[in-house]
Amino acid sequence: MVVTMHKINVELKDNSIIQVKKDSTILEVAQTISAGLAKVAYAGIVDGILVDLRTSLDKDCKLEIVTNKDKEGMLVFRHTATHIMAQAVLRLYPFAQLATGPATENGYFYDIDFGDFKITQDDLVKIESEMHKIIKSDFEISVETVTKAQAKAKLQNIGQTKYKLLLLNDIPDNKSITLFTQGEFVDLCSGPHLSHTGQIKAFKLTQLTGAYFKGNQSQKMLTRIYGVAFEKNSQLQEHLTKLEEAKKRDHIKLGRELGLFTTVDCVGQGLPLFGPKGAKILQTLIRWVEDEETKRDYVLTRTPIIAKNDLYKISGHWDKYRDGMFVIGDNDSNYMAIRPMTCPFQYFIYKSTPHSYRDLPIRYAETSTLMRNEDSGEMHGLIRIRQFTLSDGHIVCTSDQIEEEFKKALDLVNYLLDTLGLRNDITYRFSKHDPANMSKYIDNPSMWGNAENSLKTILDLLKIDYVESIGDAAFYGPKLDIQIKNVYGKEDTIITIQLDFALADRYNMEYTDADGAKKRPVIIHRSSIGCYERTLALLIEKYAGAFPTWLAPIQVVVMSLTDRTALDTDNIVKQLKSKGISAIQDNRSEKIGYKIREAQLQKIPYMLIVGDKEKTENVVAVRDRKNGDLGTMSLYEFENKILVEIENKIL
């Protein structure tokens, strides 16, 4: 037997190098550094790969010790919580078949097939108490590398004969197979994990939902149990409180409470009705965006909301999205469809006259109402609806102009987001096609190569910090998607700018270049502020219903202190309205404190109070929703104050 006494060099996070015995585990290295570090160490990152603490180091490497402070550390922590949950589930329901159970941003889930057993919310409590037992037992979590046959035997041994074996089969032969064991429970898992079940301190099972095996619609629907896990109970409580707070900002709840919109069973799914207040905000947004576009050399179009299917056949939309379109007619000779997008209408406006290279770029904009027959399960508040109004537009330009036009389109977007106060809430996503799934796209690899390279060059030139996403492109071209999270942390696209090298060809659009040759223009599909309903939803959540004054549907409420001043409030409201300020009055015979409370619940920016004293001195007592009493001022002074705020769109 050869005893190796070799030492290896390990480079740490701070670039210092320490020497340790070959085959030391990461935990041992951590102990060498300090006992304190070893205590909070959850895993290691060796040469960039996240590995278990018990991994032994056999050669020189870079090592980062992952602790509870690191994102990766908490992933390991939560992943361990997942296994504890799975173990508890198998104790209570030995027939359950486990599928997959990863950690997520705040928690974890496990997809499980319970067969004919119908699990309910009440069962979660039972699972939780079983988890407490497992944590109390403080099982050691051990890891072993095994062959497929060994893994199969061990999994079958604990009754896992279905999904685990399917997953096992999917593992390529050149990859090692690891099993993690805690007590009687074994799981097929690449890890890493904590070393003892007792390390999980605070957790809660939060949700019970369905999910397809492997995320594939054609696979079986499994039961997904969600949980959250933290190191300290206080952190768990904090998280739960945060969720409660988020609920209060939920645009669906607030939007109804504030009377912005409602839904009616017999109108139908995904078809919200905007009341006076909701409509007012939409109007403010639309006017603002259209004005801004005009300033930036866009020209407006106004096109039909319905067209023959022939129009959509040219682009390929008809073949691809027919099921998602509201179609009228019963056969191909009389089919009409309500428009699901504006693109081809604006193309035909372009085509209605011949164009020289001197005309380009042409920037078409339209506040465009669209309808898409979304699947019934897809609708969500104002975020995903069947009829929506998009700040749509298409820029027709030469290939030399793409970069400048893209930059300008993005400038507009950034300006609008800045003004709304959303700029810091967004992230950029470069959405590319998926070469492995060309059935979703126009099959022209060189076109895709061109378009994506071109877009990448622009994004890099503009120093945009984006993440790439394969498979999220439009079927005709790559996109820059501007992503935003809702109050629960769910991400959606709010705005998109797309590069299209394909549809100009399909619609036979051309311009005459300087050399007299007919050429294809490039099209940039872009939205300036996205779809107004969705943007409104995000604004409701951002401001918890307390819109900036310029957006607030009611900007001022004028209150009479007693019935004697009721007539004066009426006159003041008229005066404010004549200045374009949205004002209402509250003359009810209620105590003033009561009226103020009402106005605050309605999140109205300003309250004016008129009493005998104010009447005599010709002033109004002003309150705002944030600071309370602002003292008295003349109506003229107040008008100037609020008009400055509105004009400058102060947040």
Next chain:
RNA sequence: GGUGAUAUGGCUCAGUAGGUAGAGCACGUCCUUGGUAAGGACGAGGCCAUGGGUUCAAAUCCCAUUAUCACCUCCA
């Protein structure tokens, strides 16, 4: 589209082991009221989402439909 939950006055919810409904807030009238989170009295308002079924009897049980919510899938 799939899985699950839910559906009672404008809103938030209670309710009956099946015998045709209740609260708070909001709303209306009158009285009261000079000041920053709830003054008083009275009143109106629901055939308990829709359509079937079981039953002597259904808002309550069952089925279907519609809508809402969550998740999965999808998103031009």
